[in-house]
Amino acid sequence: MSQTITIDPVTRLEGHGKITIQLDGAGEVASAHFHVTQVRGFERFSEGRPFYEMPGLMARVCGICPVSHLIASAKACEAIMSVRIPPTAAQLRRMLNLAQMVQSHALSFFYLASPDLLLGMEADPAVRNVLGLAAANPALGRAGIGLRRFGQHIIELLGDKRVHPGWVVPGGVTEPLSAAKRDQILAMLPEAYANLALATDAYKQIAGQFKAEVEVFANFPSSYMSLVHEDDSIEFTDGTLRLVDAEGKTIEDGITANRFAEAIGEAVEPYSYTKFPYYKPLGYPQGCYRVGPLARLNIVKSMGTPKAEKELAEFKQLADGPVASSFYYHHARLVEMLYGLEKIEEILADPHILDKHVRATAGVNREEGAGHAEAPRGVLHHHYKVDEDGKITWANLVIATGQNNHAMNRGVMQAAKAYVQDGRFTEGGLNRIEAVVRTFDPCLSCSTHAFGQMPLAVEIVSAAGEVVDRVVRD
Amino acid sequence: MSKVKLATVWLDGCSGCHMSFLDMDERLLELAELVDVVYSPLVDVKEYPEEVDIALVEGAVATVADEEKIRKIRAHTRTLIAMGDCAITSNVPGMRNAIGPEPVLQRAYFENASAQQQIPTEGLPKLLRTVRPIQDFVKVDVYLPGCPPSAETFHTALTALLTGEPMDIPALTRFGA
Numbered sequence: 001m002s003q004t005i006t007i008d009p010v011t012r013l014e015g016h017g018k019i020t021i022q023l024d025g026a027g028e029v030a031s032a033h034f035h036v037t038q039v040r041g042f043e044r045f046s047e048g049r050p051f052y053e054m055p056g057l058m059a060r061v062c063g064i065c066p067v068s069h070l071i072a073s074a075k076a077c078e079a080i081m082s083v084r085i086p087p088t089a090a091q092l093r094r095m096l097n098l099a100q101m102v103q104s105h106a107l108s109f110f111y112l113a114s115p116d117l118l119l120g121m122e123a124d125p126a127v128r129n130v131l132g133l134a135a136a137n138p139a140l141g142r143a144g145i146g147l148r149r150f151g152q153h154i155i156e157l158l159g160d161k162r163v164h165p166g167w168v169v170p171g172g173v174t175e176p177l178s179a180a181k182r183d184q185i186l187a188m189l190p191e192a193y194a195n196l197a198l199a200t201d202a203y204k205q206i207a208g209q210f211k212a213e214v215e216v217f218a219n220f221p222s223s224y225m226s227l228v229h230e231d232d233s234i235e236f237t238d239g240t241l242r243l244v245d246a247e248g249k250t251i252e253d254g255i256t257a258n259r260f261a262e263a264i265g266e267a268v269e270p271y272s273y274t275k276f277p278y279y280k281p282l283g284y285p286q287g288c289y290r291v292g293p294l295a296r297l298n299i300v301k302s303m304g305t306p307k308a309e310k311e312l313a314e315f316k317q318l319a320d321g322p323v324a325s326s327f328y329y330h331h332a333r334l335v336e337m338l339y340g341l342e343k344i345e346e347i348l349a350d351p352h353i354l355d356k357h358v359r360a361t362a363g364v365n366r367e368e369g370a371g372h373a374e375a376p377r378g379v380l381h382h383h384y385k386v387d388e389d390g391k392i393t394w395a396n397l398v399i400a401t402g403q404n405n406h407a408m409n410r411g412v413m414q415a416a417k418a419y420v421q422d423g424r425f426t427e428g429g430l431n432r433i434e435a436v437v438r439t440f441d442p443c444l445s446c447s448t449h450a451f452g453q454m455p456l457a458v459e460i461v462s463a464a465g466e467v468v469d470r471v472v473r474d
Numbered sequence: 475m476s477k478v479k480l481a482t483v484w485l486d487g488c489s490g491c492h493m494s495f496l497d498m499d500e501r502l503l504e505l506a507e508l509v510d511v512v513y514s515p516l517v518d519v520k521e522y523p524e525e526v527d528i529a530l531v532e533g534a535v536a537t538v539a540d541e542e543k544i545r546k547i548r549a550h551t552r553t554l555i556a557m558g559d560c561a562i563t564s565n566v567p568g569m570r571n572a573i574g575p576e577p578v579l580q581r582a583y584f585e586n587a588s589a590q591q592q593i594p595t596e597g598l599p600k601l602l603r604t605v606r607p608i609q610d611f612v613k614v615d616v617y618l619p620g621c622p623p624s625a626e627t628f629h630t631a632l633t634a635l636l637t638g639e640p641m642d643i644p645a646l647t648r649f650g651a
């Protein structure tokens with residue numbers, strides 16, 4: 001008799017998914033899937049709308065990384081307009097994207113993952129959350145809130161709203177930066193550095209306790225893809241894509257947004273509303289790859305800022321070649337946040353940052369355009385076609401979470417085999433299987449998202465498919 | 475005095491309303507003195523509790539699972555707050571209503587896919603024909619408009635609810651704010 005273990009909803013994710021684990025007659029894990037359970041249809045209902053509305057509309061794909069959608073969408077529009085945005089606008093957008101990366105990584109690290117890391121995988125589920133963390137370690141709880149606030153406050157200063165700012169438009173941004181706002185951001189930096197140092201120290205102190213998790217948390221060789229700057233340093237907003245293999249050797253380099261569709265295809269699996277992108281020349285699923293903080297740090301040769309550079313060198317010591325365990329996504333986020341703070345400081349020191357010319361204008365000069373940016377969770381791609389009046393006739397989005405879909409599913413299978421044995425499992429074991437998904441910080445709002453209706457349950461299913469017994473976890 | 479039981483729920487929204495809720499920042503810690511978060515994407519409770527005092531619901535009703543959920547929430551909640559424009563008008567998710575679910579699925583899983591084209595169904599909830607606001611299904615007690623409502627709005631509204639003070643929502647926020 002086979003059994004299905006359902007974890008529904010998977011909690012402490014941005015959005016809802018569920019996990020099913022199918023056991024065979026002997027109680028061994030036969031298959032495991034991570035389901036994303038909703039679809040929203042942006043690619044279709046944007047049709048007929050004026051292209052210049054796209055950034056504002058597409059930002060509503062996701063309230064956690066609206067800035068990356070704004071930027072990728074604006075860049076696709078600029079390809080349609082055939083304009084280059086003023087350099088100051090490019091720098092301001094870069095800063096906005098970094099502010100978002102910091103707030104989103106802070107959310108992932110403190111609000112979603114650190115209850116597992118700092119309270120423990122086996123901690124009481126009733127307190128295993130950010131408020132439980134704040135009660136157990138007030139300084140760290142406040143540091144997390146403070147770092148997230150830092151990023152959100154910069155977004156508010158630049159774009160007037162913390163969530164869904166309207167400031168990024170095709171051609172640049174609507175308002176230049178004032179000296180007063182620049183100084184306000186600069187004044188916020190020392191606190192942000194201190195909060196991050198607290199978190200990094202705490203992580204490094206406890207990371208050694210998770211050797212067993214490192215082994216089975218989506219720990220396998222894979223390819224990786226991310227944007228890179230022309231000098232091989234990290235890049236979130238411009239640059240071109242590089243795909244590397246499991247040894248870190250470049251498979252393809254210099255992939256521009258225009259060429260993305262030639263290189264990357266999307267497969268569909270019956271169990272998820274989120275698709276499975278892959279590198280076309282290798283086919284599906286061999287061409288699947290990972291994106292996001294782990295991929296970026298595995299690919300880039302340097303960070304380009306002094307403090308983060310040291311942290312990158314330490315990170316690269318974790319493995320000989322690319323770091324393969326997804327557990328280290330957490331570590332990579334800390335390194336990237338440090339880069340974000342340093343880079344924001346550097347951008348603000350540029351005397352041209354207060355320039356008033358921040359927007360280029362043009363009409364429709366091409367009928368097709370694509371743009372990309374790094375979202376906190378990995379590269380994000382927008383691709384549009386328009387008619388001669390600039391109305392959208394077709395759109396496609398490839399979001400970060402989809403590109404990690406295959407690895408998340410493989411990781412869930414790997415962890416399920418480790419934590420479900422002879423049909424037996426513990427609450428802490430199932431939490432670890434969920435924690436594998438949390439390492440990727442999947443943004444299910446981006447791919448879609450939903451709301452599961454079942455509690456964590458084990459269903460014993462007869463050969464005829466009927467549920468004959470059901471055990472519910474409280 | 476026992477703490478007020480608070481739930482937060484995601485239906486078909488972008489999570490921006492939840493992010494704006496979190497934008498209360500340090501004030502969340504003060505709130506935690508007064509409420510227990512008994513159900514939320516941010517905590518590890520898998521089943522909606524029997525009795526909830528206040529539920530903040532983000533997003534519209536888009537699938538059969540959303541519909542089941544909102545009815546269950548209503549049955550076990552004293553004060554149900556529609557949080558944000560998607561919950562109140564169906565807003566962005568409602569933009570697929572003019573088209574219907576089939577073309578949406580066709581575009582995503584056939585036209586814009588290059589391998590194994592099919593409509594996913596295994597273990598996934600079916601889409602409703604139209605995406606509708608939550609008051610089409612259940613009674614809503616408080617409406618907090620905005621896309622999203624600001625952290626200030628959340629703070630003022632929740633403080634009023636917790637202390638029993640009257641609140642002037644139009645003074646706080648509006649559609650699309």
Ligand code: SF4
Pocket residue numbers: 060063163486487488489490491532533557558559560561565566620621622
């Ligand atoms: S109302 Fe706006 S912010 Fe809230 S879920 Fe809907 S689109 Fe997102």
